[in-house]
Every structure is written in C-alpha cells, then in structure tokens.
Amino acid sequence: MSDPLDERDRAGGPLAVVAREAGPYLDGLAARPVHDRSMDALLDELDGPLPAAGDGAVAAVERLVRVGTAAATHSSGPRFFHFVVGGSTPAAMAGDWTASLLDQAAGLWLTSPLAARAETVVLRWLKELFGLPASFGGVLTPSATLAHVAGLASARSWWAERYGVDVASRGLSGLPAMPVFSSGLVHVSTRKALQILGCGRDTLRTFARDDAGRVDLAAMDEALARTGGRAVVVANLGEVNTGDSDPIADLADLAERHGAWLHVDGAFGLFAALSPRTAHLARGVERADSVTADGHKWLNVPYESGFSFVRDPGGLSRAFGAWGAAYLPDADGERVNYNMLGPESSRRARALPIWATLRAYGRDGYRQMVERHLDVAAHLGALVEAAPDLELLAPVQLCIACFRYRPEGVPEDRLDALNARLGEALLADGRVYAGTSTYRGMTVFRPAPLNWRTTKADVEQLVHVLRELGPTVLE
Numbered sequence: 222m223s224d225p226l227d228e229r230d231r232a233g234g235p236l237a238v239v240a241r242e243a244g245p246y247l248d249g250l251a252a253r254p255v256h257d258r259s260m261d262a263l264l265d266e267l268d269g270p271l272p273a274a275g276d277g278a279v280a281a282v283e284r285l286v287r288v289g290t291a292a293a294t295h296s297s298g299p300r301f302f303h304f305v306v307g308g309s310t311p312a313a314m315a316g317d318w319t320a321s322l323l324d325q326a327a328g329l330w331l332t333s334p335l336a337a338r339a340e341t342v343v344l345r346w347l348k349e350l351f352g353l354p355a356s357f358g359g360v361l362t363p364s365a366t367l368a369h370v371a372g373l374a375s376a377r378s379w380w381a382e383r384y385g386v387d388v389a390s391r392g393l394s395g396l397p398a399m400p401v402f403s404s405g406l407v408h409v410s411t412r413k414a415l416q417i418l419g420c421g422r423d424t425l426r427t428f429a430r431d432d433a434g435r436v437d438l439a440a441m442d443e444a445l446a447r448t449g450g451r452a453v454v455v456a457n458l459g460e461v462n463t464g465d466s467d468p469i470a471d472l473a474d475l476a477e478r479h480g481a482w483l484h485v486d487g488a489f490g491l492f493a494a495l496s497p498r499t500a501h502l503a504r505g506v507e508r509a510d511s512v513t514a515d516g517h518k519w520l521n522v523p524y525e526s527g528f529s530f531v532r533d534p535g536g537l538s539r540a541f542g543a544w545g546a547a548y549l550p551d552a553d554g555e556r557v558n559y560n561m562l563g564p565e566s567s568r569r570a571r572a573l574p575i576w577a578t579l580r581a582y583g584r585d586g587y588r589q590m591v592e593r594h595l596d597v598a599a600h601l602g603a604l605v606e607a608a609p610d611l612e613l614l615a616p617v618q619l620c621i622a623c624f625r626y627r628p629e630g631v632p633e634d635r636l637d638a639l640n641a642r643l644g645e646a647l648l649a650d651g652r653v654y655a656g657t658s659t660y661r662g663m664t665v666f667r668p669a670p671l672n673w674r675t676t677k678a679d680v681e682q683l684v685h686v687l688r689e690l691g692p693t694v695l696e
C-alpha cells in the first residue's frame with residue numbers, strides 16, 4: 222500500500238472506523254477518569270520511523286483511534302476543570318466533521334461561497350446572542366489570542382493613523398510605543414497579541430487598586446489624559462482565577478471621554494450576556510471598538526474556534542486586507558473574503574460547527590446551559606464553604622470557584638506547598654482534573670465548570686476527591 226490514489230474508491234473506509242468508535246467513546250466519557258497515566262505507554266505506538274510502505278488508511282486510522290481513545294486526556298468530558306476548557310456539543314462535533322468532510326478553502330468567497338455565507342450568518346447570530354450591534358464587523362479566528370491579534374491590529378491601525386501613518390504598509394518604525402492600559406485582571410494572551418503585533422508585551426500598563434487586580438479608574442483616567450486619547454484600553458470580562466470582571470461601562474465611559482480605543486476580552490465572560498442573571502456584567506460591551514471571545518470554551522465547539530468583533534468593519538480590512546494580489550477578488554456585500562479580515566490566509570470552514578450548534582440548541586438552549594453552569598459553580602462554592610478543610614478565596618462569579626485546601630493546624634506559610642502537592646496528586650489520580658494557579662500570591666484551585674456535560678454531581682466529586690487526597694499529602 223502506498224499511493225493514496227489506490228484508495229480513492231474506498232475513501233469512506235477510515236471515516237467509518239472513526240464513526241464506529243465515536244458513539245461508544247462519547248457515551249463512555251462521563252464514566253472514564255479524565256486521564257489514566259498508565260495509558261501513556263501506548264503513546265509509543267505513535268512513534269517509530271517514518272514508514273516506507275504505508276499501512277493503508279484503515280489500519281493507520283484504526284491504530285490512531287485505538288491509541289487516541291485510550292491515551293487522550295479526556296478533557297471534553299464533564300470533569301476536566303483545569304484551566305478554562307470547554308467541550309464539544311454533539312451538534313458542534315458533527316459540524317466539525319462536516320467541515321473536515323467538505324474541506325473548504327474558506328479564505329475566499331470564490332473558493333467557497335458555502336463557507337463565506339456560513340461565516341457571515343454565524344457572526345450575525347453570535348452578535349445577536351451577545352447583544353452586540355448588528356453593524357459590527359467580525360471574523361472567526363482559531364482562538365481568542367488570534368481574536369486579540371485581529372482586534373488589536375485594528376486598534377494599532379487606528380492609533381497609527383492618528384500619527385498619519387498607514388501601519389499596515391509602513392510598519393511601526395518611527396512611531397512611539399502604543400499605550401495600552403488595563404486592570405490587573407488582564408489575561409496573558411493580550412500581552413502575547415501585543416508581542417505578535419510588534420507593540421511589545423511589556424508596553425501594557427496595569428492600573429490596579431488592590432491585590433485582586435481591580436481597576437484603579439482614577440489613575441487610568443490621569444494616564445489617558447497624558448496620551449491625549451491616543452491609547453488603547455483593555456477591559457476584561459471574565460478573569461481566569463475568579464471569574465471577576467472589570468466595570469465595562471465605566472471603562473467605556475473613560476475611553477469615550479478621552480477618545481481612546483476600547484478592546485474587551487470576553488473570551489468566556491461574554492457569555493454572561495446570555496442570562497438575565499449575569500447580563501449586567503457585560504453591559505457596556507456594545508460600546509467597545511473591538512471584542513474578543515472564544516468558541517472552544519463556553520460555546521462548546523471543538524478547537525480551534527474564536528471570534529473577533531469590531532465596531533468599524535473597515536478596521537479589519539485595513540489591518541489585514543492589503544495583499545494587493547490581483548487574483549484575490551474584492552469583498553462585495555455577501556461575497557466576503559474572510560482571509561482579508563483576519564490573520565490567516567488559507568483557513569478551514571470553522572463556521573460550520575458553530576452553525577450546527579447554534580442551529581441545534583438555539584438561544585434558549587445556550588441560555589439554559591450557561592445558567593446550569595452558574596448554578597453548578599455556585600453549588601461548588603457552597604460545598605467549599607461548608608467544608609471545614611476548604612477555604613473559598615473569592616465570591617463565586619460566573620463559572621469559577623477559587624479556593625484552597627486549608628486543614629486545621631497547617632501554618633499559613635506551608636499552605637502553598639501543600640496545595641501544590643494536592644494539585645499534583647489530583648492530576649495523578651485522574652478521576653477529576655483541576656490543577657493549581659496563583660491568586661493574590663496564594664496557590665489555589667480555580668475550577669471552571671463550563672463543559673456542556675457538567676452537572677452538580679461532577680463538582681461534588683471534585684470536592685470529594687480533593688478531601689480524600691488532602692490528608693495523603695500532609696507532611
């Protein structure tokens with residue numbers, strides 16, 4: 222077996238292997254440990270020299286699926302609470318398979334009217350879901366980090382224009398550093414985007430009035446005045462340790478008063494807009510100049526999925542559209558060339574899983590899911606408060622509970638090491654996944670239940686396993 226052409230009449234064969242295994246795998250996800258380290262030995266079966274004569278598609282895919290379903294981190298199941306990680310709804314996963322099946326070149330309208338139209342439609346649906354103005358432009362990206370790149374590239378073009386420079390054409394040379402201000406809630410990916418854009422990750426200045434990172438509006442106001450408004454304000458909707466958010470409307474007022482650019486990082490927090498219980502947190506986001514969110518977190522579509530929305534649809538094309546190559550047709554109404562609006566050139570039809578899941582569950586289904594997660598997180602917070610050996614460190618906000626293990630008799634200066642050991646023990650145990658983070662200088666757990674499968678029983682198990690393992694790592 223060597224030439225793929227030999228298999229052209231049997232192309233469905235390897236897909237049938239995946240389809241056959243998919244049902245049992247997905248149905249068994251909830252019962253599996255999140256990670257079984259004894260399975261890591263199977264990874265050797267992926268290794269070895271580059272085959273000269275191949276195995277053929279069915280044999281190769283059978284091996285991949287056998288190793289994969291056993292050795293994967295089953296992070297799309299209901300008890301993966303390490304970092305902010307979503308799963309994939311049944312409809313989203315099937316939509317993603319469809320994107321692979323059709324293998325569209327989704328950069329240009331010409332190569333795939335299907336992908337272009339689907340992207341236009343899902344961007345419109347998402348704006349509606351989040352309460353963003355229909356007039357906003359947008360583009361799908363592989364992640365929130367790349368959505369930051371899209372939004373902040375628009376900001377950078379706007380900012381450089383105020384110095385009379387077309388930065389897409391000329392670059393940044395000769396310009397001063399672009400002032401970027403945020404609170405202490407800012408996510409590291411914003412700095413990464415600034416680093417990618419040549420603005421420098423350390424040019425971002427934070428204005429915090431406490432060690433939880435909450436914004437110092439007065440200090441930011443003064444600093445903005447000194448820039449004459451030629452600055453970018455980054456507001457954070459959903460911080461990864463506690464779910465805390467900046468007062469978006471206050472930052473919108475500030476940006477508006479100074480004529481600065483407002484960028485909102487709502488990677489997962491933008492979903493607060495879906496429930497009347499939390500919509501107030503997102504109020505003001507409709508006044509932003511650019512907004513970032515993720516699909517592969519709370520929307521529960523497969524990796525890689527993010528979105529960037531911008532107030533001025535022309536901003537994205539000014540930042541990304543200047544290819545000048547004659548074979549690339551222009552955008553024209555519905556005939557949008559999405560590779561002119563974002564950092565990618567060739568790209569997949571990542572609108573399809575988003576389309577499938579929004580079509581399948583609708584606004585009401587997503588609202589129900591988000592509200593279930595709010596309840597699950599609140600339940601977790603209550604369990605932590607009720608446990609004598611656990612300490613809740615911040616009010617539960619959105620979908621995150623931030624706490625640490627604090628059994629009686631352990632001195633404060635031993636707690637960080639103790640919690641780090643407990644985090645390691647939890648990951649090694651594998652039944653529930655939640656590692657540690659640092660919050661206000663403390664080593665903490667900050668599980669974020671936002672997988673569509675997760676229910677109260679899953680966070681009950683988290684608390685149960687933590688309290689079972691705790692005494693085993695005491696010194």
Ligand SMILES: *Cc1c(COP(=O)(O)O)cnc(C)c1O
Pocket residue numbers: 305363364365366367408410411458459460461486487488489515527
């Ligand atoms: C996850 C996250 C990001 C980065 O998202 P990626 O999709 O991993 O690039 C940015 N901001 C916040 C608040 C996040 O939680």
